[in-house]
Amino acid sequence: MPKTFKKPEALSDQKTHYCPGCTHGVIHRLVAEVIDELGVRGRTVGIAPVGCAVLAYNYFTFDFLEAAHGRAPAMATGIKRVRPDLIVFTYQGDGDLASIGMGEIIHAANRGEKFTTIFVNNAVYGMTGGQMAPTTMPHQRTTTSPFGRDVADVGMPVKMAELLSALQTPGYITRQTVIKPKHIVRAKKAIKQAFTYQLEGKCFSLVEVVSTCPVNWGMTPLDAIKWTEETLLPYYQLGDVKTPEN
Amino acid sequence: MDIDLEGIVIIVGNYGSGKTEVAINLAVHQRQTGKDVRIADLDLVNPYFRTREVKDALTERGIDVVLPPEKYLQADLPILSPLVSGMIRRPSGLTLIDAGGDDAGATVLASLADSFKDKTIQMFQVVNPFRPFTETIEGCLKIRDEIEGASKLRITGIIGNANLIDETTAGHIYDGYGFVRKLSNKSGLPLLCIAVAVNLLDKIDTKRFSCPVLCLERMLTLPWM
C-alpha cells in the first residue's frame, strides 16, 4: 500500500554528525515520530548522554538537557520529581548506561521513576574511539581489547535488559533492534508503548535498541547489519523482557 | 514536694527536647540525696552533645557513667555497651538511661527487652514546647506513640523542659508549665517535675507549680562559653 513519508516535526532539520549507516539516526526518528503521534512535543524534555549521541539536543525540536557521563537517569529523576507533568526521556549508549552510569540506571529503575530510557547498545564505545564496552562480545576486538574480549579477564557482556528486569519494581523493559524494516516497526511500537506507560504515570520504561557501529567495528554498513544479526542478536535476544503487568 | 526516683528510669523525648541535660541533672540531683546513681548513654543516633561529654564531671560527683569503650567514643557507630544490659538486670539505687531522640533513638530500647523483662520501669518523656513537632499537645502525643511503638515500652510520666536556652524568660517557664499540665491531663500521665535553669530560679515563683522543680545547671556547654 503506497504511503507518504516525511520528517517528523519533533526532529530538527539539522544534518546529524553520525557516520554513514549508523542506526542512531533511525532511533532518533522513531522517538520523534512517537512524540509527534502522542502530541507531547511541547512538554517533552530529552536528556542527551556522553557518547556518540552527546549532540542529540541539536537534532530534536523540544527542550533538552545534556548530562554528564552516565548521570542522565539522575537528571531525569530530578526533573520528573519536580515536574511530573513533563515527558522525560534519557537517550544513552552502552558505555554511558551500562558502565559509568550503572548505579544511576539501576536505582532509577528500582525507584520506578516514571521516565523513559532509550538505551542504544552497539557493543562498543563509539565516541571515544572504539574501546571495549560492558556489552562488547566475547572475542570481539576493540581498541582496548586488541586480542578480543577475554571473558576470563573482564567477564561476560552485560545484558542490561535482563539485569534491570530482575528488579522487583514493576517496569517495562524491552529489547529491540533497527537493522531491518520489520524490526523498525516493532521498535517503534515498543518506544510508543514505553512513552505511553510514562504518560499514564504507570512505570519506568526502558527500550534497549541493539544498534550498529560500522566505523568502529571496521565493517561496511551492510556487513554491520549482518554481523548484528549473526553475532549480537543470538546473545541479546529481542522482545519484551518485562512488562508492568508481570 | 521533691523528686524521688529509684530503680530503672529511662529518659526519652524528641530530638533536642533536652533529654540529656535533664538526665544528667537528675543524676546529679539524686546523687546529692545520697543515692547510688548510675547513668548510661544510650544515644546511638546523635553524634554530638551526649552524656559522654560530661563523663568526668559526673564521675567526680560519684556517679557511675556507662559508656561505649573509650576508643569508640567519637565514632559514628551505633555501639551499645554490654555493661548496659548488666546494669539493667541488676539494678541498685537509681539506674538512669539516657536514650536517643525520637522513635529512632528509642528503638535501641526494644533490643534490650530481655533485660527489661519482669522489671519495673519508669519512662519519662521530656517535653519542650518551644521545639518543632512538640509545639502542640497533638505533636507531643504523636511522639509519645512513636516512642512507645519503637521502644516497646510504656511512657509513665512527663518532664517539662520549656526553654529557649539563654533567651528563656520567666514567661516561657510559666507558659511551658501550663502546656505540660494540659498534656498531663490529656494523656493521663503524671508530671514528674519541670526543669528550670539555675539562673532563672530567683525570677520564678515556684509556688505557682504543683510539681517539683528540677534545678538545671547547663553541663553540655559550647566551646566559647
Add this chain to the structure above:
Amino acid sequence: MGKVLMKGNEAIGEAAIRAGCLNYFAYPITPQSEVAEYLSKRMKEVGGLFLQGESEVAVSYMLFGAAACGERVFTTSSSPGISLMSEGISYISGAQLPVVFVNIVRGGPGLGGILPSQGDYLQATKGGGHGDYKLLVMAPASVQEAVEMVMTAFPLAEKYRNPVMIIGDGLIGQMMEPVEFPDHLKSEPTNKDEWAANGMDTRKSDTPNIVKTLHLDPKILNELNLTLKAKYERMKQEEVRYEPYNIDSDYQVLIVSYGTMSRVCRTAVDDLKESGFEVGMIRPKTLFPFPEKAVREAAGKASCKVVISIELSMGQMVEDVERSVLGQRPVEWYGMCGGDIPTPEEVMDAVKSLV
C-alpha cells in the same frame, strides 16, 4: 510566629522551606543527617519533595535536573559527600543553574572524623570540581545566621544563576539556639523562561531551551568562561559580607576568623580587652567573595602589628588573608583540625604570643 529552639541542621531545613524551596534531594552523612530526617517529616506537611538519592553523585544530578527545569532545589551534605558532588557542582556551574548546597563540614582528609572542622575552605572557595568556576560561599556563626543565609541563598543563586554554598561546621549543624524566621526575605521573579528546559508549553514558546555544558567551539567556550568571570567579579562588587568586631579600638592584633571558630575568638577578644589587651577581628560572612578590602584596611591601622588567621584547618584561609593584607603586616596562623575546638584561653595565648 515567635522564637523556637532549633538545632542548626533542623533550622537549615526549615529555612529552605520558608524561602520557598520545596524540593530537597540528599544522601545521609554525619553530622548533617538531621536535615534529611527533619525534612522527611516536614516536606510531607507542606506538600514538598524529599528524595533520598542512591549516592551524592546521583543527588548532584537530581539537583541539576530539577534546577534545569526552573524549580528551586537544594541539598545538604558533609565533606566526603561534597567531594562526591563536586563533579555535579562543576556541571551545575557550567550550565549556570541556581542550586543551593549546604556543607556541614567534618574532619578530613578522607573519612577524617565526625567532629567540627573548617577543612573544606579551599574546596569551597577555589573549586573542588574541574574547570574555571566559583561558588558564592557563605559561612554562618550561629543558628539564626544559618537561617538567614539559607533564605538569602536562593534569591542570590537565582540572581547570578550560580550555585551558592553555605559552609557550616559540624557544631553549627548540631547545636541548638533560639531562632526566628524572617518573612522579609522574599525573592523576585526570575527570568527562568529564558533558559529553563521546563517544556515549551509551559512558557508558550516554540523555541527549545537547551541546558548544556558542552561547547566544542573554542571561541564560544571562551566566551562562556568570560561570562562566568564577569559574574564572579560582580559578586566581588556586590556580595561581600563580613562583621567587624572591636575594630574601633587601638588593637595590636587583628584576628580573621569565621564560623564556630570566630565565636571562640570573640570570647577571647572580650577577655583580652578586660585585661587591657586590644584585639580587633574581621569575621568573613562570605568566604567567596572574601572581604579583601575590609581586611586590608583593618590590617593597615597604625596600631596593628600583626594579623592572624584562626581556623579549624591547617591555614587554608591564610592565603586569602595574605592576599588581602598585601604585605602591610606579617600574617600568622593558629588553629587545629582534629575535631577539638581551641578554648578561648588557648586563643588568648596564641594571640598574646605574637607581640
Add this chain to the structure above:
Amino acid sequence: MSYHMSIDVERCKGCGLCIAVCPQHVLELSEEVNPLGYFPVFQARPDDCNHCALCCMMCPDVAITITEVVDDTSAQA
C-alpha cells in the same frame, strides 16, 4: 492521486541501507559526490518504485521522503 519520492542529495551519506531493503531494486549509488563528500543514492529505475516507503524507514538520515501529489487525472478518477 499519485506519490512523489524525493531524495535529499545533501542529507544522504551513501550508506546504502536503503538499496538493500528496496524490494523493487530501484536505488543505486551515484557516481557524483555530494557537498558532504558522500556518493548519494538515486532512483536508477524510478518507474519501478511502488512507494512502499521501506527505504524511508531504513534511512538513518531522513533523506528520503514521499509526498502525495494531487493532480487532475486522479481527481477525475
